Amino acid sequence: MEKKIKVLKCVRCDKHYLPPVNTCSNCEEIFREFSEEEVEGTGKIYSFTVVRVPSKHYKDLAPYLLAIIELEKGLRLIGRVICDDFSKVQIDQPVRLVSSKDRMHSFALIK
């Protein structure tokens, strides 16, 4: 089963938010009613870097690839891309969510 990611949607204008916000920036007056929705955990690499000197919480993972992933509806989030060969990773490469643990999303390359 495809993994999904929870996002917020303004109930007035349908703009989606990730991460969550307190007020809708798209509505002219202050509006704070949101519904929760799920979007597909598939997207593409918008940008990436290889982390070789991590914070102490992730020291066992280094080196690892950290990327901005663009999901549907233009939503973006930061996640780790699990791969063996960083030299094969490219901008716009498709990825899919494989796990979400402790607010860290991990993606795998779609071949």
Ligand SMILES: [Zn+2]
């Ligand atoms: Zn709105």
